[in-house]
Amino acid sequence: MSSGNTEDPENSVYDSITLTPATKKEVLKTWEFVDGLLRESLRSDRDSENSVSSEKFNAEINSTLQEEFENKNWTNGDNMEDLLRKNQLLPPPLLTPYTSPVWLAPPQSHTNTVLTQGGVQEHMFMLPLPTFTHHAPLHAHPPFIRAPLEVTSNTNAPFSLGAQHDHVFRPPPPRFTHHAPPFPLVLPAVQQMIIRPPALPAGGADSQELNLHSLSISCLPPDEGICCLPIGFLNEETLYNAVHAPLNVNTSNMFTHSSLLFADNRHNRRVRDRRDEGRPYVKKxxxxxxxxxxxxxxxxxxxxxxxxxAMVNTVVGEMWKSLPAEVKARYFEKARLEQKLHEQQHPGWSTGENYGKKRRRVKNKTSEQQQQEQQQYSL
DNA sequence: ATTCCTTTGAAGCGA
DNA sequence: TCGCTTCAAAGGAAT
Known part of the structure; x- marks a missing residue:
């Protein structure tokens, strides 16, 4: 590794790579932005409110899982296989307190047998396996820039679980590699970083929504004359407008049952193109x-x-890699639900249907190859 | 007007 | 089975 002085990041980054002072300054400034963002996020979204959100989120997850189970959409075997496939990335969906697994009683008519760490557990349906619960990592991996890096635990400032799921750790001394990304994150030594995932559900404690990406369940006010007015069809689904009956058509209140509303017109265009060919473009x-x-x-x-x-995604990518597994697990679980929902909404669909539909400019291709591709697309 | 950039993860595809 | 490619989101930049 570099022989630079790690106690003075601004001057030691790094002797082996030529960086202008301006670049160094910009990089450090960028990191201050990110650090500030994370700290602000922590301050503004704190404690009890998030606790309720977590409970709500967990309740919704458990409810959905129970429903899936009762509908036999999947089996214990499927679940175990899924967990095993994802290795240790699926600790339990429950988040606070991090002590006991979630147990869901199966319907009386079912006498399921599931495997637990200690052997066979009968008549209980458990999500997920306690094995993963107990082995979930208790420390965060410090953020890093690029391989090759040896990411080691920082014993000077061990990871600690703060209120709910805040995660505090000290990043390692700043490092550059020869393959530094266009937007390198350089972490000044001894600077403390606080990462907090967004509260779930996104609406916070008072939210009446469980926001799955592909399904927004909206709970309309019980009275006040709100009604759902069918206003058309979108990708084979009825599109409703929530209106104060019988007037006031407000397009800002549109909602639909699935994900096929896109804010980006470029994506809408793609959907339209596919529909024009007789089949809607179903996104993965x-x-x-x-x-x-x-x-x-x-x-x-x-x-x-x-x-x-592109810059934002790079930052978020670093944040993602810094998240402890038990926090990532919430997103893996949510993604799994999204996938299940998608399967139900689009039976028989596979990602292969979208494969090769996007037209890409490809670097370093011979004109012959490009010609072949163009011929393919024109068919 | 269209594609690239940029990230991670899931899945398709060809060898 | 393995390694590579594509596509999910997003919006400015490049073509």
Missing amino acids: PPNAFMLFLKEIRPKVMSELNTNKS
Whole structure:
């Protein structure tokens, strides 16, 4: 590693790489932005409110899982396989307190047998396996820039679980590699970083919504004459407008049962194109990182005062890698639900249907290859 | 007008 | 099975 003075990050980063003082300054300033963002996020979204959010989130998750179970949408075997496939990335969905696994009693008519760490557990349905619960890592990996890096625990400032799921740790001394990304994150030594995932559900304690990416369950006020007015169809689904009956058509209140509303016209265009061919373009469900990205992007953009998504995504990517597994697990679980929902909404659909539909410019391709591709697309 | 950039994870595809 | 490619989101930048 570098022989630079790690106690003076601004001057030691790094002797082996030529960096102008301006670049160094900019990089450090950038990190201050990120640190400030995270601290502000921690301050503004604190304690009890988030606790309720977590409980709500867990309740919704458990409810959905129970429903899936009762409907036999999946089995214990499926779940175990899924957990095993994801290795240790699926500690239990419950978040606070981090002490006992979640137990869901199966319907009386079922006499399920599930495997636990200690052997066979009968007549109980457990999510997830306690094995993963107890082995969930209790420390965060410090953020790092790029491979090759040896990410080691910082014994001077061990990771600690703060209120709810705040995670405090000290980043390692700043490092550059020869493959530094365009937007390198350089972490000044001894600077403390507080990462807090967005509260779930996004609406906070008072929210009446469980916001899955592909399904927003809206609880309308019980009275006040709100009604759902069918106003058309979108991708084979009825599109409703929530209105004060019988007048006041307000397009801002539109909602639909699924995800096929896109704010970006470019994406709408793609959907339209596919529909014109007789088949709607069904997007693939988002993975865990995409859900995290979608939630935290607005805050990052706001705090960094930039609209450059590529830069923001790089920052969020570093944040994601810094999240402890038990926090990531919430997003993996949410992504799993998204996928289940997607399967139900689009039976028989596979990601292969979208494969190769996007037209990309490809670097370093021969003109012959590009010609072949163009011929393919024109078919 | 269209594609790239940039991230991680899931899945398809060809060898 | 393995390694590579594509696509999910997003919006400014590049083509």
